[in-house]
Amino acid sequence: xxxxxxxxxxxxxxxxxxxxxxxxxxxxxxxxxxxxxxxxxxxxxxxxxxxxxxxxxxxxxxxxxxxxxxxxxxxxxxxxxxxxxxxxxxxxxxxxxxxxxxxxxxxxxxxxxxxxxxxxxxxxxxxxxxxxxxxxxxxxxxxxxxxxxxxxxxxxxxxxxxxxxxxxxxxxxxxxxxxxxxxxxxxxxxxxxxxxxxxxxxxxxxxxxxxxxxxxxxxxxxxxxxxxxxxxxxxxxxxxxxxxxxxxxxxxxxxxxxxxxxxxxxxxxxxxxxxxxxxxxxxx
Amino acid sequence: xxxxxxxxxxxxxxxxxxxxxxxxxxxxxxxxxxxxxxxxxxxxxxxxxxxxxxxxxxxxxxxxxxxxxxxxxxxxxxxxxxxxxxxxxxxxxxxxxxxxxxxxxxxxxxxxxxxxxxxxxxxxxxxxxxxxxxxxxxxxxxxxxxxxxxxxxxxxxxxxxxxxxxxxxxxxxxxxxxxxxxxxxxxxxxxxxxxxxxxxxxxxxxxxxxxxxxxxxxxxxxxxxxxxxxxxxxxxxxxxxxxxxxxxxxxxxxxxxxxxxxxxxxxxxxxxxxxxxxxxxxxxxxxxxxxxxxxxxxxxxxxxxxxxxxxxxxxxxxxxxxx
Numbered sequence: 001x002x003x004x005x006x007x008x009x010x011x012x013x014x015x016x017x018x019x020x021x022x023x024x025x026x027x028x029x030x031x032x033x034x035x036x037x038x039x040x041x042x043x044x045x046x047x048x049x050x051x052x053x054x055x056x057x058x059x060x061x062x063x064x065x066x067x068x069x070x071x072x073x074x075x076x077x078x079x080x081x082x083x084x085x086x087x088x089x090x091x092x093x094x095x096x097x098x099x100x101x102x103x104x105x106x107x108x109x110x111x112x113x114x115x116x117x118x119x120x121x122x123x124x125x126x127x128x129x130x131x132x133x134x135x136x137x138x139x140x141x142x143x144x145x146x147x148x149x150x151x152x153x154x155x156x157x158x159x160x161x162x163x164x165x166x167x168x169x170x171x172x173x174x175x176x177x178x179x180x181x182x183x184x185x186x187x188x189x190x191x192x193x194x195x196x197x198x199x200x201x202x203x204x205x206x207x208x209x210x211x212x213x214x215x216x217x218x219x220x221x222x223x224x225x226x227x228x229x230x231x232x233x234x235x236x237x238x239x240x241x242x243x244x245x246x247x248x249x250x251x252x253x254x255x256x257x258x259x260x261x262x263x264x265x266x267x268x269x270x271x272x273x274x275x276x277x278x279x280x281x282x283x284x
Numbered sequence: 285x286x287x288x289x290x291x292x293x294x295x296x297x298x299x300x301x302x303x304x305x306x307x308x309x310x311x312x313x314x315x316x317x318x319x320x321x322x323x324x325x326x327x328x329x330x331x332x333x334x335x336x337x338x339x340x341x342x343x344x345x346x347x348x349x350x351x352x353x354x355x356x357x358x359x360x361x362x363x364x365x366x367x368x369x370x371x372x373x374x375x376x377x378x379x380x381x382x383x384x385x386x387x388x389x390x391x392x393x394x395x396x397x398x399x400x401x402x403x404x405x406x407x408x409x410x411x412x413x414x415x416x417x418x419x420x421x422x423x424x425x426x427x428x429x430x431x432x433x434x435x436x437x438x439x440x441x442x443x444x445x446x447x448x449x450x451x452x453x454x455x456x457x458x459x460x461x462x463x464x465x466x467x468x469x470x471x472x473x474x475x476x477x478x479x480x481x482x483x484x485x486x487x488x489x490x491x492x493x494x495x496x497x498x499x500x501x502x503x504x505x506x507x508x509x510x511x512x513x514x515x516x517x518x519x520x521x522x523x524x525x526x527x528x529x530x531x532x533x534x535x536x537x538x539x540x541x542x543x544x545x546x547x548x549x550x551x552x553x554x555x556x557x558x559x560x561x562x563x564x565x566x567x568x569x570x571x572x573x574x575x576x577x578x579x580x581x582x583x584x585x586x587x588x589x590x591x592x593x594x595x596x597x598x599x600x601x602x603x604x605x606x607x
Contacts (some may be wrong), residue, residue: 018507021405025416028402031475032420038445039434054448055438092334100331103323115328122339124588126536128557129581132564132574133345134338136354156338159331188323217427219539224565235429239543242433249437249444256430263425275421278480279487 043067043254050250066254070241074229075255078237082216085150085233089215090208092155093162097207101166102196106178106188116167122160127153131224138225149225150218150233158214162207169203170196205273209266213274216263234259346581349574356568367575376551376559377576381583383466384555388534390470391477392527399478399526403485404515417486424479431476432543439468462552465545469553472540477533481526488522489515528588535584556580 038055043066045059053060104116134153135144143149173196181191197204219235226232232240241255267274350367354360371377406417423431438444439458446456458464492515500510538557541547547554547562554562556576564573 018405021401024401025405025413028398029416029419032423032479035434035438035475036422038438042437051443054443055445056448096331096334099323099327103325103327106322107324107328108322109325111325112328115332118332118340119335122335124532124585125339125343125581126532126557126584128536128538128560129577129584130339130342130346131561132570132577133342133349135356135564136345136349136360136570137342153338153342156335159335159339163331182321186321188321188327191321192323213425217429219427219429224561235427238427238429238433242436242543246436247443249440252433252437256426256434259430260426267421267425271418275483278424278483 039253039256042250043257045250047248047250055249066250067258069251070255070258073241073251074232075234075237075241075258077229078232078234079258081147081230081232082234084147085154085218085222086212086215088147088151089155089158090211092151093158093207093211094204096155097159097162097166098197098200098204099192101163101170101200101203102192104163104167105170105173116163119160119163123164127157127220131220134221135224143225145226145228145231147226147231150222150231151215153221153225154215154218155211158211162211165206165210166200166203169200169206173199202273202276205270206276209270209274212266213263343581346574346577349571350578352571352574354570356570360571363571367571370572371575371579376554377556379551380554380556380559381579383553384535384537384557387466387469387473387537387555388531390466391473391534392530394470394474395478395481395530396523396527398474399481400485400519400523402478402482404489404511404519406482406486407489417482420482421479423476424483426476428476428539429543431472432540435468435472435475436544459545460549462549465549465553468544469537469540472544473534473537477530481530484526484529485519485522488519492518524591528591531587531591532584535580535587 041059042050042055044062044064046061046063046065049060100115100119103112130153138144138149138153141149143152177195177199178191181195186194217235218233219239222231222233222236223239226236238252238255238259241252245251349360351363351365352360353363353366402420406413406420426434439446441447441456441458441460446453446458450456458468496514496518497510500514505513536557537555538561541553541555541558542561545553547558557580560573560576560580563569563576
C-alpha cells in the first residue's frame with residue numbers, strides 16, 4: 001500500500017495501481033472537500049436564496065454582500081485585535097525561545113537539563129486546566145479585558161512546543177562549526193548571532209508559523225479574559241455572531257471564511273515550514 | 285566550566301542520534317573544555333521565568349483554589365475539603381468523566397484507522413497524492429471555533445444538509461438526541477484532527493527504510509502483507525505518540541461542545557472540560573471549577589504516562605497538543 005512504484009521495479013513485476021486506496025482517498029476527499037465547497041458557495045449567495053434552495057444547490061446569483069456585511073458588523077475591529085495579539089505573541093516567542101533553545105543545546109549544566117524537562121512536561125498541560133487561576137491572576141494584575149492579558153498566557157502556552165521544535169533544528173548544527181568559532185575566541189553572544197541564528201532559520205520560520213497559528217486561532221483565553229467589543233478577537237467574534245445571528249448562515253460563514261484567509265495565506269507561502277514542523281511533532 | 289565524569293547530553297537523545305552524540309563527545313575531547321565557550325544559565329532565564337509565571341504558577345494555583353470558595357469578585361476564602369466532597373457526590377461530574385472517556389475513545393477509534401491508512405497512502409511521492417494531501421490539510425487551518433460554527437450551520441435541521449438529505453440524516457435534528465449529539469461531536473473532532481494525525485503518520489511512513497519493503501517484495505509479500513508485516517510494526521512508536529495526542533486532545537475538548545451542543549440535550553454531552561467552564565464562568569463557583577480542573581490534569585497526565593509506559597516507549601517529549 002505504501003510504495004507501489006518500488007517493489008515492481010525491483011522484482012520486475014509491473015506496478016499495479018492501488019485501486020482500493022485510491023477509492024478510499026477519494027471518499028475522504030468528499031468528506032473534507034464537500035463541507036468546504038458548501039462553505040464557499042454559501043457565502044456567495046443571498047440569505048433568501050440559501051433559505052429556499054438549501055446548501056447543496058449552486059447560488060442563483062453571486063454576491064459579496066455577506067462579506068461586506070460581516071466586515072461592517074464589527075468584524076473588522078476583531079481582525080485588528082487578533083493581528084495585535086498574534087504579532088505580540090510571535091514577538092515574545094522570538095525573544096524568549098532562541099536563547100533558551102541555544103542554551104539547551106549547548107550548555108552542559110545539570111540545571112539546564114532540568115529546565116528542558118520542565119518545558120517538555122509543559123507540553124502535556126492543557127490550557128483548559130488553568131483558565132480559572134489565569135482569570136484570577138490576570139484580574140489581580142488589572143489586565144482583565146485587556147489584550148495584554150490575552151497575549152501573556154497565549155505566549156506562555158506556545159513556549160513548550162516552540163522550544164521543542166527549535167532545539168531540534170539547532171541540534172543539526174555540527175559541533176565542528178562551534179569549535180571553529182571557539183578557536184577564534186568567540187563569546188557565546190557572537191556564536192549565537194553569527195552561527196546559531198543564521199543556521200536555524202528553518203526552525204525559526206517554523207516556530208513563527210506555529211506561534212502565529214496558535215495565537216490567531218486561540219479561543220479559550222480570550223473567552224475568559226475579555227468581554228468588551230473593543231477587545232474582541234476573531235474567534236470570539238465568530239462565537240458571538242453565531243449566538244446572535246445564527247440563522248444568517250451566509251453572513252456567519254462569510255465571517256468563517258474571512259477568519260481563515262490570513263492562515264490560508266500563510267499555508268500557501270510557508271507550507272514547508274508548517275508541514276515539516278507538524279510532521280516533526282510525531283517524532284520517530 | 286566543569287566537566288562531569290560521565291559524558292552527558294543536553295536532554296534526551298532520539299534513537300539514531302547516537303552517532304552524532306559520539307561525534308560531539310569526540311569533538312569536546314579534542315578541543316578540551318576551555319576551548320569552547322558555552323552559554324550560561326542566564327540565557328535560559330527569561331523564558332523560564334516567563335513560563336513559570338504564566339504557566340507553572342497558575343497550575344499550582346489550581347490546586348490551591350480547589351480548597352477555596354470564590355465567586356469571581358473579592359478574595360477566595362478557604363473552604364477546606366468542601367469542593368472535593370461536593371464533587372464526589374455530584375452525579376453530573378461522574379457522568380461528565382464517563383462522557384469524556386467515551387468521546388475520547390470514539391475519537392481514537394475513528395481517527396486512528398483513517399489517519400493511519402491516509403498517512404501511509406500519502407507517503408508515496410506521486411503527484412496526485414501530493415495534491416490531495418494539500419486539500420486534506422485545510423481543516424487543520426481552521427480554528428476549532430470556525431469548524432464548530434461551520435458544522436453547526438451545516439447541520440441545522442431546517443436550512444442545513446439534513447433538510448436536503450433526509451435519507452442520510454433521518455428526522456434531521458441530530459443535536460436533539462443523546463446519541464446524535466455524541467456522534468456529531470466525535471465526527472466533527474475527527475473532521476478537524478484527522479489531518480494532523482495523517483501528517484504525523486505520513487512523516488513516519490516516509491522514514492521507513494525502503495530496503496525493508498524491497499526485501500519483503502523479493503520474498504514475495506504482496507501489498508497487504510507488506511503493510512501488515514513491514515509498515516505497521518515500523519509505525520508502532522508513532523501510533524503511541526498519535527494516540528497520546530488524541531487522548532489529551534479528547535479529554536480537553538471544549539470549543540466544539542460550547543458551540544455545537546452547550547453540553548445538551550440536558551447534560552448528555554456535558555464533558556468534564558465543559559462542566560468546569562460552566563461551574564466557573566456560568567455558575568461562578570470557581571472553587572468547584574478548580575477541583576474539576578485538577579481532576580482533568582491528573583487524569584490526562586496519568587493516562588498519557590500509562591500509555592507511554594505500557595507501550596515501552598518514552599514519547600512524552602513529543603506529546604504536543606493544541607496545534
